[in-house]
Amino acid sequence: MNRRKETMSRPTLLRFLLMGLLLGGGLLTGKAAGYIDPGTGSYVLQIAIAFLVGLAFSVKVFWKKISLFLKKTFSPKDKNGPHVP
Amino acid sequence: MYPEGVLPSSFRDPAGHVFRRDGVLYRSIRDSGRPHYDALMTSGLYKELIAANLLVRHEEVSLSDNAPEDSGTVIRPEEIPFISYPYEWSFSQLQDAAIATLEIEKRAILSGMTLVDASAYNIQFLRGRPVLIDTLSLRRAVEGEPWMAYRQYCQHFLAPLALMCLRDIRLGQLLRAHLDGIPLDLAAALLPLRSRRRLSLLLHIHLHARSQKRYEGSGAPVARRTISRQARLGLIDSLESGTKKLLWRALGTEWADYYDDTNYSPAGMAEKRKAVEQFVAAARPRTVWDMGGNIGTFSRIAAKAGAMTVSFDIDPACVERNYLTARAGREVDLLPLLMDLTNPSPAAGWENRERMSLLDRGPADAVLALALIHHLAIGNNVPLEMAAQFFARAGRSLLIEFIPKSDSQVKRLLVTREDIFEGYTQEGFERAFAKHFEIGRRIPIADSERTIYIMEKK
Numbered sequence A: 001m002n003r004r005k006e007t008m009s010r011p012t013l014l015r016f017l018l019m020g021l022l023l024g025g026g027l028l029t030g031k032a033a034g035y036i037d038p039g040t041g042s043y044v045l046q047i048a049i050a051f052l053v054g055l056a057f058s059v060k061v062f063w064k065k066i067s068l069f070l071k072k073t074f075s076p077k078d079k080n081g082p083h084v085p
Numbered sequence B: 001m002y003p004e005g006v007l008p009s010s011f012r013d014p015a016g017h018v019f020r021r022d023g024v025l026y027r028s029i030r031d032s033g034r035p036h037y038d039a040l041m042t043s044g045l046y047k048e049l050i051a052a053n054l055l056v057r058h059e060e061v062s063l064s065d066n067a068p069e070d071s072g073t074v075i076r077p078e079e080i081p082f083i084s085y086p087y088e089w090s091f092s093q094l095q096d097a098a099i100a101t102l103e104i105e106k107r108a109i110l111s112g113m114t115l116v117d118a119s120a121y122n123i124q125f126l127r128g129r130p131v132l133i134d135t136l137s138l139r140r141a142v143e144g145e146p147w148m149a150y151r152q153y154c155q156h157f158l159a160p161l162a163l164m165c166l167r168d169i170r171l172g173q174l175l176r177a178h179l180d181g182i183p184l185d186l187a188a189a190l191l192p193l194r195s196r197r198r199l200s201l202l203l204h205i206h207l208h209a210r211s212q213k214r215y216e217g218s219g220a221p222v223a224r225r226t227i228s229r230q231a232r233l234g235l236i237d238s239l240e241s242g243t244k245k246l247l248w249r250a251l252g253t254e255w256a257d258y259y260d261d262t263n264y265s266p267a268g269m270a271e272k273r274k275a276v277e278q279f280v281a282a283a284r285p286r287t288v289w290d291m292g293g294n295i296g297t298f299s300r301i302a303a304k305a306g307a308m309t310v311s312f313d314i315d316p317a318c319v320e321r322n323y324l325t326a327r328a329g330r331e332v333d334l335l336p337l338l339m340d341l342t343n344p345s346p347a348a349g350w351e352n353r354e355r356m357s358l359l360d361r362g363p364a365d366a367v368l369a370l371a372l373i374h375h376l377a378i379g380n381n382v383p384l385e386m387a388a389q390f391f392a393r394a395g396r397s398l399l400i401e402f403i404p405k406s407d408s409q410v411k412r413l414l415v416t417r418e419d420i421f422e423g424y425t426q427e428g429f430e431r432a433f434a435k436h437f438e439i440g441r442r443i444p445i446a447d448s449e450r451t452i453y454i455m456e457k458k
Helices: A010-024 A038-074 B031-042 B045-051 B091-110 B150-166 B169-177 B184-190 B193-197 B199-215 B229-244 B266-283 B299-304 B316-328 B373-379 B384-394 B408-414 B426-434
Strands: B018-021 B024-029 B058-061 B073-077 B113-115 B123-126 B129-132 B138-140 B287-291 B308-313 B334-338 B364-369 B395-402 B437-444 B451-457
Touching: A038 B150, A038 B199, A038 B229, B024 B031, B031 B045, B031 B113, B031 B138, B045 B091, B091 B113, B091 B123, B091 B129, B091 B150, B091 B169, B091 B229, B091 B316, B150 B169, B150 B184, B150 B193, B150 B199, B150 B229, B169 B316, B184 B199, B193 B199, B199 B229, B266 B299, B266 B364, B266 B395, B266 B451, B287 B299, B287 B384, B299 B308, B299 B334, B299 B364, B308 B316, B316 B334, B364 B384, B373 B384, B373 B395, B373 B408, B384 B395, B384 B426, B384 B437, B395 B426, B426 B437, B426 B451
Parallel strands: B287 B308, B287 B364, B308 B334, B364 B395
Antiparallel strands: B018 B024, B024 B073, B058 B073, B113 B138, B123 B129, B395 B451, B437 B451
16 A cells, blocks of 8 residues: 555644644634724634744744755865965 | 826835836835835845845935925836736746845845735846836834735735746736735645645645635734744745746647747748848847747847837746746846737726736837737737737837738638638738838748838837
């Protein structure tokens, strides 16, 4: 049997977790209520996802820094080879 | 061009107005907007955005005896040569405008400010690049406050781009009906199921629409919450990556490969080019409208001669290709736009004055109409005299190509329909246009039965 069909890929798992968090966890169904204005729902959603997008952004920035550090450390400093006097 | 006085497009902003005096465009800043304007100028953000070509440049002026009431400060912004609207942009033009909006907000966050509006109408194309024209929409940020323009960004940019990319490119025209952007519940209903597999669209369109539905009309106040600066940057980053991942390739439409499928000989094509070059050199227009400009082959001749050239076409793929070529070549005087000349952009918005019709934005100094008249007269049943009247309203000098019924392209139009166009002859064409124009040179095109006319409006 194809193993890929049995296991859930990471992005899919993330989506399910997110859906569960937002819809099942009650972030969109809390005590707060709105006005006759689509802006209220937008405001609530932004608050609800703020932690997630902030965390994702922090990880992304951190990963970029790490990869930049690794590139700098392991890339040859002088492309023309060692200097021979 | 708008007449003198306060512009009807800027009435919503309590911080100031845009107005015209003696033909010059100004923006007044009321006392309530002054602290934000000062913060923009002193924070370094203005200089940064100008250096990055993201904001329209301005200078402060003194108009003490001639400014509208209650305007403490007046600035004179650089004027946009041709105002265009999101429903006239190609996919990549809208996407570039979206990315510019997010880039401005990102830089604003880092300067302690925020963009309070993410309206696509606040972005205009200047020297080929999208810039913010609403200087007063940059305000001092309130610590911890979420991005107030989040919903507007999703409606004005993300939803139309997703629909154009994942459903049908023509859905961009929904922006013409929905001036405050496409309602997210409508976008969510129209998007294919697979759009939910993209995290950014799942969050910012599908769940966003659901949240709006959940809270609409429920009546009670919402508890105020704060979010961190990192979360604000994260939101912009999430929107940016979602926007950039939307890709549309301009292929397979009726007109995009037009020049590969015409009956011009190389000599005929060269003659057409030469006619346009001579026309532009003689008329020396500052503004040119190329009607039915396709991928901009002839528009570029005018643009290279220094005329601000707007290249209109009905085909989204042609406009896209034209824009991508202009962008890659950093062409500063060419603006490709989507336009159905049989149903050009109308005046729209409050009192029908907020957004200008196509003809409100003219007349141009010169108009090009190459390989177009048969589509209007035969393809769309527009009588020749009405076509002449339209061109007379659009511009002062006209270069127009007449294509007789014996031409293979016209024959193609008549294959499946009855020929009810008795008046469509060269004589009929000249008679109709002579009512509105002085007909000058007639240039026969080699190896064809086509003729180019140069005319001046009476």
